[in-house]
Amino acid sequence: MKTSGGELHNSVMDLFQKDKVVKICAPMVRYSKLAFRSLVRKYDCDVCFTPMIVAADFMQSIKARDSEFTTNHSDRPLIVQFAAPDAQTLADAACVVAPFSDGVDLNCGCPQRWAMSAGFGACLINKPELVKDMVRHVRNQVDNPNYTASIKIRIHKDLRRTVDLCQKAESAGVSWITVHGRTSDERHQPVHYDAIKTIKDSVSVPVIANGDVKRLSDVEEVHRLTGVDGVMAARGLLANPAMFAGYEETPLQCVWDWVDVSVEQGTSFTCFHHHLIYMLERVTSQPERKVFNSLSSTAAVIDYLHDTYGHVGGA
Template structure:
């Protein structure tokens, strides 16, 4: 499957050659990622959050693999603008594009469109939100294991590139045996790896069932990524120790601290500055730029400062606030005391 055709010029021909080599190398390298890293550190798919700017940021701080937000496969097929907004490009490989779909045809067609810009696609069978259930996607699909298997198998067979990844993200059933049976059934479709959020569809803040993840790891031969409450590098290693998972995936905690996988316990100032640089370079929308900073800066600001910062309405005001608060050397010692308290 070749990259899209480009205008006939020496520059573009050279680009195609270079891009083709890059895609081949990156694909081979990334699907071997579980062999190359003792612990694969993954940024979770997060609606509205795990878009290109944030993926570029976490790669600077120890993230080995990033997912797009959950994308609607049918919209991805139909809308050029949808694909543009989600910025699925080879700029930020290794990347897995996660789709929500409930038919083999839609998932496979979306996969073919995404193929040249990522190293794999993932079927979301873990989203617990009611709107997703109403649409027949996400975690409700776990009650239709044969449908999930059909979607994954047909897509795996449709992509001739065996190094291209097809994977799935699931939750657990209360019945451990049923959970393990599902994992084995999905493995039999030829998927590359499986991500398991160690909670049921109904659970939100309850403790993660690490014993269920371990049972899956013991039952299958493909790599398993453990998801749920990975809030520090220390926790990531502890979860791997308990479950035997080849990777760990963080969501909410990596929003608050994009440098989590480097062992930082809070977002360092250089990470905040890097976020500002990335967004200035990409000229991102203010809402995305500000929303991420609200998460990153919350533990670093007192209640009064948070109120001011969260209500800023333009990029210049945000950059001025960041500069005054974090880049004024006279405030650094005070800032450290605020963080530790």
Template sequence: MISDNAQSDYVNGNFTWKKPLELFEGKDAVKICAPMVRYSKLAFRTLVRKYGVDLAFTPMIISDSFVRSIKARDSDFTTNSGDRPLIVQFAAHNAKDLADATEIVAPYADGVDVNCGCPQKWAMADGYGAHLLSDPELIKDMVVQSRSRISDESFTVSIKIRLHQNIRQTVDLCRKAEHAGVSFITIHGRTPAQRREPPDFEAIRIVKSSLRIPVVANGDVHTLEAAAAVEEQTGADGLMSARGLLQNPAMFAGYSLTPLCCVKDWVDISLSQGVPSGCFQHHLSYMLEKVLPRPQVRVLNCLQSTSAIIDHLRELHIL
């Protein structure tokens, strides 16, 4: 779960960082790396933090297996002393599992987030993700029970949702969550049934105007220009990006395309943290998709080892 050196640093209080709610007190919208299955792991979080990301989320973790299995904990949650501020996102379908999982990660994170928006059929069939949109009382119970386990008032309990077809339902759910003590809410501007339709930023603006807690806008934050437009349209306190950061981890630092220095940083971080070859390659494919000609990206995708990938990058004078 966490390295011995980092464990010592946490215990001895050797590191300081802004807590999530302190970030939201600033004038500028908080720049956030979204929870992404397979992708928003420690190494990638380390990279994007070097390039303007203020707050990072782990990939979604299934709370019940996390609580019951040490193996699952070691596999699903890896962090180190520089990985802060950090939000751990859980999929949960009951309050006890979420509260138990919260208690486990609390010493190593700054908050937990409940995934109430995943539209995948398996998640909804098991009572996770967007299934929770129809059960605001369960969300309320999850927030209350998780909060009761943590004495640190700066530790956040947040939710990430999608929109209902009727915006009044979304406003009602968010108000109930706010009343239960949720710290902030991230809103993906699509309904669970929508995939490529344009996000409804006006709906996010309406929810934002109905709440006192911070609201984060998510959906199509692919470039710095898009981020500025979403902030203007929604009035959001934070901007969350997924695919935009995959394609350009330096986006929030003002780069229009992935700069070579960012690629070099990814190689260094991956080698130092022992990133598996497949993950190393997939991230590079995203980063270089708009930088290299397609034939060269295809060659990159066919390489079978980290060393072969690095040799290819050297041949292209990227390293």
């Protein structure tokens, strides 16, 4: 577990009190790590999540902690998302990261078969009493009243079951609820914003909408349709990390900011390159993409960016 700084910022719940929609970077496997969080924070992202971390592995291995959780003093507000099948495992992991973060989130939405068969992810939406117990354990065992315990869920076909889950979590002291507006069987179908609105109307804690947010105008439209307190983006931010600041496509300054952050933090080439492939997809032609995708070193990428786009700021 690589950290620097440990000051707790009591600002996560404060954000929901302000007269604005809170903009959140989703937990993304491989992608929402420290360097990318540092980038989106430059472009009006209010809160960032870590990628999903398997709590049991995290607790058993120092090596897992070092590779899975890296942060620094400016990486705030930060929510650490865990996958866990039982309350004590979640609470133990929460206690370890609490000095370096602002809250933990329980993943109740990952639809992948391996996660479901291990007893976590989206299968937890069918275990409301267990989710309630998990939230309560974190609340009782983390020795900081400002530390948040949230859940991220998918919806049921029978929405009454989702409302029941959310109300049980609320009764256990959940800080807020993020709703991915699809069932665990749905992948690219339209998001059920009506379901998110129903959930928002059924609880008094903040609700975050997740799904198909690709530009800042989507944030405003989702808020209009659902009345939620915040909006979370995943693929939209990968394609355009400056999306929350109102840019329709990744600005050149953001590309160079990514180069600066990556070089400074020692980001692996694979991660550095993959993010740029996403960021440049909308602004490059197919022949250009083919050339760029074949580059195999950080130096070659930086030379390509200089030659193709010129230079703005940093690196």
